[in-house]
Amino acid sequence: MVTFEPMLRTTTVALACGLVVSTGAVAHANPAGVVATAAYPGIGEEIHVEADYEYDIDRSVITREQVGDPAADPLAPLPRHREFEFHGYRHLLTPKIELGVYHNVWISFAVPIVLAQSRELDLASGVDRANSTTFADGILTGNGFDAHDPTTPPAGNLVFRGVNRSGIPELRGGFGLAPMNQATDATKPTWKLGVEGRFAIGRVMRFDAAAPGRQTGVSTGVDELRVWTSVDRRFRHFEGWFEAFWQVPVYTRKTSLFQDPGFGAKNIEISQTAGASFGLETYLLHDEKTGNQVSLDLGTRLVGHFEGRGYSEMWEVFALAGDRRNPTGPLVLDGDPVTPGPQALSHPGITNIENYLETTARVALRAKLGTHVSFAAVGEMIWKTNHVITFADAGVDLPTCPTGAPRCETNNNDLIDAGTPEVNPLHVSKIDLVGHRYLSEQNRSYVLGASAQFLF
Numbered sequence: 343m344v345t346f347e348p349m350l351r352t353t354t355v356a357l358a359c360g361l362v363v364s365t366g367a368v369a370h371a372n373p374a375g376v377v378a379t380a381a382y383p384g385i386g387e388e389i390h391v392e393a394d395y396e397y398d399i400d401r402s403v404i405t406r407e408q409v410g411d412p413a414a415d416p417l418a419p420l421p422r423h424r425e426f427e428f429h430g431y432r433h434l435l436t437p438k439i440e441l442g443v444y445h446n447v448w449i450s451f452a453v454p455i456v457l458a459q460s461r462e463l464d465l466a467s468g469v470d471r472a473n474s475t476t477f478a479d480g481i482l483t484g485n486g487f488d489a490h491d492p493t494t495p496p497a498g499n500l501v502f503r504g505v506n507r508s509g510i511p512e513l514r515g516g517f518g519l520a521p522m523n524q525a526t527d528a529t530k531p532t533w534k535l536g537v538e539g540r541f542a543i544g545r546v547m548r549f550d551a552a553a554p555g556r557q558t559g560v561s562t563g564v565d566e567l568r569v570w571t572s573v574d575r576r577f578r579h580f581e582g583w584f585e586a587f588w589q590v591p592v593y594t595r596k597t598s599l600f601q602d603p604g605f606g607a608k609n610i611e612i613s614q615t616a617g618a619s620f621g622l623e624t625y626l627l628h629d630e631k632t633g634n635q636v637s638l639d640l641g642t643r644l645v646g647h648f649e650g651r652g653y654s655e656m657w658e659v660f661a662l663a664g665d666r667r668n669p670t671g672p673l674v675l676d677g678d679p680v681t682p683g684p685q686a687l688s689h690p691g692i693t694n695i696e697n698y699l700e701t702t703a704r705v706a707l708r709a710k711l712g713t714h715v716s717f718a719a720v721g722e723m724i725w726k727t728n729h730v731i732t733f734a735d736a737g738v739d740l741p742t743c744p745t746g747a748p749r750c751e752t753n754n755n756d757l758i759d760a761g762t763p764e765v766n767p768l769h770v771s772k773i774d775l776v777g778h779r780y781l782s783e784q785n786r787s788y789v790l791g792a793s794a795q796f797l798f
Contacts, residue, residue: 408422481672704722
């Protein structure tokens with residue numbers, strides 16, 4: 343469980359069960375302390391096989407900036423109008439394997455599988471279709487749109503139901519090493535370093551209003567690189583751990599929606615993320631003879647989502663309103679701003695999303711039976727800062743000619759001149775202009791999950 347200025351609250355409660363087989367000299371309860379290693383007879387395990395399941399439930403409130411109210415204080419922040427309540431669901435299964443190839447060195451492979459994913463929008467409390475600015479601007483028309491039955495308008499508060507999606511978004515392959523391993527040297531912590539490639543292979547997530555059921559992909563079409571590190575230290579009655587990561591896009595496939603249209607477009611890549619988490623795991627029960635153990639893990643996580651393009655709660659609605667097959671669509675793009683007349687280009691639905699911070703409080707209860715089996719129940723509460731989800735710039739002001747620059751403008755001004763290469767084809771004033779932008783607020787999410795891990 344996928345991105346504003348006031349506080350946006352997201353509450354995530356995760357419930358997971360883990361099955362762990364372990365024979366190392368130092369029995370760690372936390373995954374950060376377990377190392378797949380080879381050529382150490384009797385110490386550690388060479389093969390780790392794991393399967394994780396998650397059921398994600400997402401909630402948020404979609405608001406929109408509203409200008410033109412004569413009663414509004416001109417010195418106050420822009421007033422915002424509640425529009426919709428977002429509901430999203432996802433079932434995710436992720437098999438994973440780690441293979442020890444040398445002393446504290448391993449390779450890993452994982453295949454996340456989206457079993458089912460859906461989303462819908464309801465009218466927010468106190469809002470109806472008559473006073474919704476989204477309906478007033480023609481972004482949604484009539485009673486709305488139901489991708490499950492496009493010929494029948496949705497009833498009640500439901501205004502949009504998206505496509506039921508499933509598939510494999512990416513393949514993951516990684517390499518890791520542990521410069522320090524407490525299992526081999528009890529005086530040192532377990533320190534792990536790793537890099538993982540996430541290769542988009544599945545059908546790209548896109549929307550087709552004419553035949554919604556044909557576009558059920560879940561992939562972004564963007565290959566990403568993830569670099570991470572973790573430190574774990576076990577003591578007699580507790581275990582402390584720390585993890586950090588940075589994830590960045592490295593290659594965009596031709597089928598992806600994250601394409602560069604040229605001209606004045608900028609910030610066209612998928613958002614980068616970086617984060618850190620840490621916690622303390624206390625052993626409530628530990629029997630050295632049998633290996634039975636019960637522990638309580640309390641932790642927190644901070645994740646920064648940096649400005650970039652992404653799939654927001656409204657992306658399917660924007661794609662519907664920007665379908666070039668509907669010439670009156672309010673979000674249809676002009677693919678070539680320097681050619682006279684509109685060169686119709688469908689809006690991809692993805693938009694520029696403002697920076698936001700995700701803060702998590704986490705608790706996990708782990709129970710280990712003997713030296714080979716353990717279980718865990720995990721709970722998380724997540725808060726996110728409010729963030730704008732339609733944030734594309736109007737373009738780029740080019741230097742005045744002649745400057746020797748490969749691109750320049752003849753007008754000596756600080757403006758984005760219409761009909762010139764300065765214009766960003768992805769900018770739509772109706773949703774990207776200040777005073778008309780959409781925001782995501784009051785996010786809350788719930789996750790129920792189960793995982794099993796076998797170490798040989």
